[in-house]
Amino acid sequence: MIYQRFTWLTVLRVLLLVANVLLLTWIFGDDRLFFNQIIVFLVLVLQVVELIRFVNHTNRELSRFFLAIKYNDFSVTFKRTPLGSSFSELQNSMAEIIDAYKQVKIEKEAQYHFLQLLVSQLAVGVVSLQRDEVSLINSTAERLMGIQGLKNWKLIRQLHPALVQEIESLGDAGRKVIEVRSDAGNKIVSVDVTTLVILNQPHKLITLQDINSEIEQKEIEAWHKLIRILTHEIMNSVTPIASLTETMQTMLKDKEGRQKSLHDIDEETVGDILFSLATIHKRSDGLLDFVENYRKLTRVPKPAPEQVNLHVFFSTIEKLMQQTLVRDNIALTILVEPSDLNATFDPTLIEQVLINLITNSRHALENRPDKRIELKAHAKDNTLRIEVTDNGKGIPEKELQEIFVPFFSTKKEGSGIGLSLSKQIASLHGGTLKVSSIPNQGATFYLQLPAKRN
Structure with missing residues (x-):
């Protein structure tokens, strides 16, 4: 509608301009109409000026509109007396858009302040980084990191270099437990780093949780x-x-x-x-x-890591256990992926762990048909995972939470230290030892080590 009105009014003005030119051409040179020629010429000039102003008025209004949007200037108004009724709808539409944009901006600010209030109430520290600028941080994070009011990551790095180095060592994503030292005392803090890409800009989200009480x-x-x-x-x-x-x-x-x-x-x-x-x-x-x-x-000795070929390592364990396994009619399967997998750990201590796990599997296979034990190793993201799986009687659910407790044993002749000792060795390597089991179907022990591999 606006475009049609503008077009017709422009065409009308052009037609009047052409008519005026034709009239001026017709009376031009007639001395009797000299003053008429001057009047017609002045009218022609006024028509040209009015046409230019009429056309440029829309551009000026649109320019003001876009500048207001660009600079978030919500004080601008378009409800002035228009040059013509055709501009009334255009100006009203632009005013409505400004009002709508202003409302969106208000809602966005309200949501942002609500988010800040919500984050400030969390018992978990939250820090949002965009490059080296802290775009969001709550009071819990400030307390845990020992910073107040700092919004620049470089300044925080200068104030707490050890803490920032520990956090940055996680890269774009990761989790670790670190010790934060301060005058008020040392804290054990769990740090989790996640990187999000928003509008093609990376945002690093850091969460910190005080786990001393836990x-x-x-x-x-x-x-x-x-x-x-x-x-x-x-x-x-x-x-x-x-x-x-x-x-x-x-x-x-x-x-x-x-x-x-x-x-x-x-x-x-x-x-x-x-x-x-x-x-x-x-x-x-x-x-x-x-x-x-x-x-x-x-008195578990400190690990002495060295580079180990997993296939050779497993073959050594197979030879150590071969006589016992053959006597008990147990088939041992070895699987290493890839076959040339190398990793770095203490072979003596990890050998002790695997012998303990295989021995436990051997006892779980007593009076079972088709006795099988699988020893498997594979690696991913600088993490070595070794699995010992059997098809024995499994572990009852009520015992799964107790089997790693020192001196807990389900065997009359058992000392109850094998699994707890194995878990301690895994922990000394910076790894974990876990178990999953289905009664009457078997059990799998997972030894996970943060071992660098070639």
């Missing part, structure tokens, strides 16, 4: 479990020793509680005393073995 709680729970098991094992040995000691004292005293003479002690009493002493000796040896196993847990 770690302390886990440590307390671990101590409670350990103390419970230690108490159980010690009581199992001390209780019969105390009972037998009391029994022997009874056998060596008369009814009045006086010590018996040698001629009052018969052969049967001597035999009972010898049996009790042998039992005490056996329980004492068991207690000593228990203490020695505990010492093993606390």
Whole structure:
């Protein structure tokens, strides 16, 4: 509608201009109409000026409109008296667009302030980086990082170089636990880095969480479990020793509680005393073995990493276990992907872990048909993953949370330190040891190491 009105009004003005030119041409040169010629000429000039102003008015209004949009100038108005009724609809439309854009801007600002308020209430620290500029940070992050009001990452790097170096070592994505040192005390902080691309611009999102309380709680729970098991094992040995000691004292005293003479002690009493002493000796040896196993847990040597070819490494383990596996009629399958995979770790310690895991699988395969154990290794993103899988009786769900606790064992002859020792060795390598199992179908242990490979 606006375009049609503008076109018709422009055509009308052009036609009047042409008519005026023709009229001027017709009367030009007639001395009798000299003043008429001057009047017609002046009218022609006014028509040209008015036509130019009429055409340029739309351009000026559009220019003001676009500049207002560009510079977020919402004070501009288009509700002035138009030059013609054709501009009324155009100006009203531009005014409505400005109002709508202003409303969108207000809503955007409201959402941004709501986001800031929401982020500020989080117990998790949040930092958003665009290059070296901090576009968003909450009070929790400022407290955990020990910064107040800093919006430039370079300044934060200068203030806390060690902390920033730890965060930047994660690159565009990653997660790690770091220790933040400050005058108020040291904190254990879990850091998670994620990079998002918004409008072709990378935005790095850093989240920080103080996990001191969680770690302390886990440590307390671990101590409670350990103390419970230690108490159980010690009581199992001390209780019969105390009972037998009391029994022997009874056998060596008369009814009045006086010590018996040698001629009052018969052969049967001597035999009972010898049996009790042998039992005490056996329980004492068991207690000593228990203490020695505990010492093993606390004296794991520091790993001495070296480059290892996984296929050769697995072949060595196969030779060590071959006689036992053949005797128990167990088939061991080795799979390394790729076949020439190399990794860096302590082969002696990891060998001990794998022997423990294979031994556990061997016990789980007792009285099972078609006994199979699979030893598998593969690598991804500088992480080595070794899996030990069997098709044995599996692990009950209630025991999955306990099997890595020191001295917890489901076998009568088991010491209960194999898996806890294996988990400790994995942790010393900076890795993890986990398990998944389906009862009556088998179990898989996952040893994951952050091992650099070639």
